Structure formats: C-alpha cells, structure tokens
Ligand code: ADP
C-alpha cells in the first residue's frame with residue numbers, strides 16, 4: 241500500500257547526498273545544501289499574470305552535496321536518475337543545449353553568470369524526498385538547493401537576506417524557463433528560497449516590485465486551530481514541459497492584450513475596488529473570444545480569492561477558508577481546464593469524508609491535491625481517498641501532512 245510519505249531529517253538527507261557524492265567522485269564533498277518543495281494554498285496559475293499566490297515550503301527537501309572544481313566542468317549525479325554521471329561544460333550552456341535533468345542544475349549557474357556573478361565548475365550529487373513530478377515542485381527544490389550552494393561557494397552573499405534570495409529565485413526561474421525549457425512562473429522558486437517556518441508566504445508578482453513588497457509572511461498555524469493540511473499526490477502523470485501550460489500562458493497574454501492591460505492583474509485589481517465584482521465581471525470580460533474568456537475569468541477570480549483567503553488568515557478565521565479552496569478547484573476545473581479525473585476524485589473523496597475544503601494544487605494535469613481537515617479526521621480522510629482510488633482502479637496515491645517549513649540553506 242502507498243502511505244504517508246515521511247520527510248527526511250537534515251541528517252538523513254545530508255548523509256544520503258554525501259554517500260552518493262563519495263561513491264561517485266571518490267572524495268568527500270565540501271558541503272551539503274538543501275531546499276524544500278512547496279505546496280500552494282491558493283492562487284494557482286496567477287504568478288505569470290503578475291498576480292498573487294500563497295504557498296508554504298514543505299518539510300520534504302532536495303539535498304545537493306557539492307565541491308567546487310578548478311575548471312569550468314560540471315559533473316552531476318542524482319539518486320533519482322539512475323545514478324548515471326552526466327558532464328556539462330559551463331561554456332556550452334545556452335537555451336536548447338542541455339538535455340534532461342542537468343538543465344535544472346547548470347541552468348542556475350548559467351543564470352547567475354548572466355546576472356554578472358562569476359561561477360566555477362563543480363561536482364554535485366543529488367538526492368531528494370520531494371515527490372517527483374507531483375506538482376510539489378521538485379524542479380524548484382533542485383534549482384534552489386543548487387542556487388544556495390553556488391551562492392556560498394562563490395561567496396556571493398545573496399542567501400543572507402530576502403532581497404538576495406529574491407535575486408537567487410530570479411536566477412532559478414531563468415534556469416527553468418530558458419535552459420530547462422519549462423515556461424513556469426516564479427512561485428515555486430520564490431517559495432523554496434523565501435518562505436519561512438510556520439508561515440505561508442504571500443507572493444506578489446507585480447513586475448519590478450521591491451523585494452520588501454513582493455513577499456509577506458502570513459502566520460499559518462493549523463495545529464493551533466485543531467486543523468491539518470493533507471496533501472494527496474495522485475501519481476497521475478504530470479508534465480509541465482508540454483504544450484498545455486504554454487497554451488494557458490498564451491491565452492492569458494491574448495486576453496490582456498484584448499482588454500488593453502499589461503496583465504490580468506490589472507483587471508483583478510479593478511474588480512477588487514468594485515462594490516460587487518461578481519456582477520461586473522461578465523461585462524468586463526465581454527470583449528474576449530469565447531475560448532479565452534474562461535481562462536481570464538479563472539485568473540481574475542483566483543487573484544480575488546487569494547485576497548479573501550489572506551483576509552481570513554489575518555482575522556484568525558482559518559476554519560473559514562474551506563469554501564474559498566472549493567471555489568478555486570471549481571474554477572481550475574471548469575474555467576482553466578487543468579484538472580483531471582484523479583484530482584477531481586481526490587478532492588471529492590476528501591470533502592465527502594469531512595474535509596473543510598479541498599482543491600488541486602500546482603500546475604495541474606495530474607500532480608497533487610490538498611485538503612484542509614480537522615486533525616481528528618486525518619486518518620478518516622486518508623482512508624476515504626485511498627478507498628476511492630482503489631474503487632476507481634487508479635494507482636494508489638501517496639499522502640503527506642504538510643506544515644510550513646524552512647527555506648533553502650546549508651544542511652551540512
Ligand atoms: P515538479 O516540479 O512538480 O516535481 P517538474 O516536471 O517541474 O515537476 O520537474 C520535475 C523534473 O525536475 C524532473 O523530470 C527532473 O528533470 C528534475 N528533477 C527534480 N528533482 C530531481 C532530482 N532529485 N534529481 C534529478 N532531477 C530532478
């Protein structure tokens with residue numbers, strides 16, 4: 241049976257990455273760095289629309305054991321990739337030149353160099369307990385772990401404050417977009433580098449915003465309220481590097497152009513100032529083509545839901561956020577069309593077993609769902625989800641209970 245996926249301790253992750261490094265490269269690494277996966281509470285597909293989202297960092301982390309080299313070679317090995325050693329020369333890294341997973345690693349070095357920092361070659365061994373391709377952002381965990389490692393090795397000092405971490409996150413986004421070729425927004429990397437223990441982080445993707453204003457830490461203490469956040473990794477296939485994600489981005493850009501705004505955020509802000517946004521929305525989106533209108537409607541209403549969710553947290557009403565999560569899922573399923581039968585089943589089964597609210601999280605087309613449950617109901621909801629998947633003949637899902645954990649940093 242699949243079950244609850246435990247996170248590794250710092251010692252365990254450090255030991256695993258160190259052992260792989262020693263077995264592969266025949267010497268001890270200079271150090272080990274780690275970065276978390278993330279789960280988004282609300283605000284999906286909003287980051288590339290200059291919008292808002294509210295993720296937490298997970299206790300599940302990717303560990304990288306690293307030593308610098310005197311030359312410009314990068315040698316890479318990952319326990320998740322058959323432990324085959326790959327080699328890439330930093331001088332050869334450019335969009336379209338790096339095949340497969342090493343792109344997420346050398347892309348970060350490339351992006352730091354593009355930002356004017358000098359980076360040397362390095363040997364790196366990767367091991368991770370972040371579920372792979374589960375919508376929990378193993379890709380950003382890998383990039384962010386490499387980013388803080390290179391920051392330390394090159395003495396850049398960026399990891400020491402939030403503004404520097406925002407710069408590291410920007411390098412990771414460039415790595416993923418331009419070298420790995422995945423057109424994702426910035427939520428994943430910002431969370432892995434900038435979230436803090438015990439808090440959700442409200443991220444604002446308005447371009448050019450000062451780092452001080454682009455991240456606000458919002459206390460998210462579920463245990464205090466007798467609640468827990470259950471994550472269901474549906475294990476349904478999930479691939480962001482396909483045309484669907486790019487097609488959604490394209491639809492949003494077309495919608496903004498038609499409406500004469502630089503981003504759909506402007507529409508969300510305008511409606512946010514209105515007395516009755518729901519009544520005004522149809523007229524505001526009327527000029528859009530029928531295929532684009534629902535996409536824009538999702539983004540605009542979702543940005544509004546982030547505001548509602550944060551307002552409830554600020555007011556100490558975390559028990560009230562369930563309906564906001566439910567509305568987000570309906571919007572992602574019907575308007576944005578990025579859900580899938582496994583995600584819908586996880587959400588429905590969790591709700592029927594007593595969850596206060598549930599939604600898909602991450603890019604969609606597979607990946608994970610989250611459910612807000614009473615702490616006393618965790619086992620019942622888990623059992624109900626497992627039973628529903630068994631009845632449907634789906635691959636058994638993996639489950640984890642998420643608490644807001646620490647950002648990327650040195651592990652050993
Ligand atoms: P997600 O970020 O939701 O887990 P993505 O498709 O964005 O899914 O990223 C998964 C990809 O990131 C993998 O296919 C691989 O290329 C790379 N990756 C993530 N973690 C690791 C790892 N531990 N070792 C090697 N590559 C990794």
Ligand code: MG
Pocket residue numbers: 377378379380428480
């Ligand atoms: Mg990813």
